[in-house]
Amino acid sequence: MIDKKPILELLEISKAYPGVIANNRVNLEIKPGQIHALLGENGAGKSTLVKIIYGVQRCDSGKIKWEGSEVSQITPQIARKLGIGMVFQHFSLFDAMTVEENIALGIPANLANENLYQNIIDISEKYGLRLDPCRYVQTLSVGERQRIEVVRCLIQNPKLLIMDEPTSVLTPQEVDKLFKTLRRLSTQGVAILYISHKLQEIIDLCHVATIMRAGEVVDTCIPSEESPRSMAEMMMGANLMTPKKNERMISEKPYFCVNNLNHQSTMENGIDLKDITIQAHKGEILGVAGIAGNGQNELMEILSGEVRASDTSSVSIDQVSVGGLGPRKRRENGMGFVPEERLGHGAVPEMLLWENAFLSGYQSMKLMFNGFMNVAKSREYTEKIISSFKVKTPNVNVTANSLSGGNLQKFIFGREILQDPKVLIVFQPTWGVDAGSAAYIRQSLINIADRGAAVIVISQDLEELYEISDKISVICEGNLTKPKIIENISVEHVGLLMAGIKPLENDDLGDQ
């Protein structure tokens, strides 16, 4: 494999957007049959590079060579003709159509003929991608939907398959299946460009990794010879700290409780919550795992009070019912929240940092004076957040959207934690956050639990939950499982629960 000629070569590719250089003289070489990882934090320039390869964006300068000869202009049509297939992070499927119809829509007309049905079955059998062409997409799980996208690419006989963060929506078991398929493709000579920031996956799967930081290629490595930690450090260009868990006092009685809560979703295509029971103790971190779209949004809304439960007695703090209260009153009762969406939910993008500090802190930090905003005091509070949570910003008078994702998330965490909540509920705390900030945020969650707060972390990131949680529950289709002490439950077991399969009481079941 090593002496083969590269199928795709990128030479000195540069691309600038107004105000930011997304790619700076990037060189990349992919050989047939190679599974090549493209690794980097958010904003490192991975997506831009991939878009250039697939012809969605045009580079400002540099050359692209395909099978040794230079390609001057790439558009998605040309890319497909050359043999480049791409599976996007967000699927482009029509729910009300069958698998076959969806595939027919995305491929050249000459392939969408009467043989298509048989083709789909052949390919799905050949690569172990079980798929029934007659099923309607709306009845399929996320993993199955992804298979449609993969089959749609494979039907066009690609020589290079690009996959953009394919595992972020899959259970561990589905990930295993996908990897088997990818390995099989690789042995048949298909090159795969695999984009991810999940390090363990890259070590398990990829032959070579190219690491990008701030638009430039900073390193290449053989993942099997590296550890997740060493690769993370290459990615960040700095040393990584791992969160430390301490022994701590856990209250005997639960402090924050949800009792047998049933709730109909207010969102379109939402998930109804069924008989949810949560008991959060002081000094304890409860993790809620689950695949996106299984009721996490609804759960967060109910816990924060943005949507109120019909049975107001079902939510309580320290045996005082708070189910009928809105977010403001719940904060008065010692709660703090960090929603999933930073811009537009946790913070107002166009408002200044001190105004955003005022947003949730004006009551408990007493930032108001006779109904007017106390600007000086708000600024002081913002300064305190910035210095104690190491937020990188020129001053408190910049807008929230000018901060990077990680810095803004640190700011939002600081804002909530400095109000000293007794109950802190966070949703996807490190989603889209750089590795350094993520480690910092996880440590601060552990610290506040050390100080005696009850913490609930709703997250899709199992690695994260295993790193910080004391107990773990799984949400699936609006049902929440009983919490298990984290040391007593295996990742495989959690994975099965996430997929809605009730495993036997024997923990290590392995792949089914």
Added chain:
Amino acid sequence: MIRLELRGQVSERMVYCSPFFAVIMTLLSGMLIFSFLGVNPTQAIITFFVEPISSIDGIAELCVKATPLVLIAIGLSFCFKANIWNIGAEGQLTIGALAGGGLCLLFFNSSSQFLMPGMLIFGILGGMAWAGIPAFLKIRFGTNEILTSLMLTYIGLLILSYLIHGPWKDPEGQNFPESRLFQDAALLPIILDETRLHLGWIITLICVPVAWMLMTYHLIGFQIRVMGMAPMASNFAGFRGKNIIWISFLISGGLAGLAGTIEVAGPIGQIIPVISPGYGFTAIIVAFLGRLHPIGCLLSGLLMALTYLGGDNAQIELNLPNAVTGVFQGMLLFFLLASDVLVRYRIRIVSFKNKHRNIG
């Protein structure tokens, strides 16, 4: 093919400069139009924009005209900041004028010093009541406030028409559809001798800093801004969306109603079939030209008032049709919107031919 491409970063300074560009472009295009009409463009611009304010009397007139525009525009700014589209200020002005003027007609013999302040308060309440209807409908039934507030404007105008053709018609008015002339105690005092400049202008000047404080530093203004910019963040903070809808509608309705009463108790002095030459609609332009900021509204209100005066002057001096006023206001809005777009986007000219070659 022309394509608009999003700029990476929007320059804060340009956002505030764009109204000035709009004014300059309006002047230049105005000169072009004048020269097409066979009028000396420089002369026309002077007639339109300089002559009306070259005397004390002219400046006083400018302030009289600007008073309702600025008041309404400030109120509308609160709504628009919250992303609530109250475009029925004209109706709220009319009902406010009827409520305030009605109080005067009810006590037409009174010379109490409380009459005029009472009228202003009634005017505010009348405007609030009329603005409260679309607010209620939006909260209770989720109706679109653009439609309801606009339709209520026409209802308001018909109520005005009914009252002055019927019950409120001046018994000694030779059957003209006009109310009694208001007695002196009901009129706003003149603050500059020999002009029509009245107390309403002072009220407006007080409203500007008060509204600015309220909008920028009060919790109410903060809630309104958060709701307009990020409704989810408003929920997150625990602000009540319903209350914000009520408050912004009531503020804008109240100020429009106040403007209506000021008109009938000021320059008009009675209730007549046409109380406002579309102040409630023009104020929408004023609010946006003033960047939804009270001080901006003051400046743009003065500018817009000038187009009214200039239009009158051009009609007299240059025999130009009164529609020139509308043309200028329209151009101003057009250029403002255009410069706002160009602050955020850049124009890219994409060759059609090239594109085809790439695909083939």
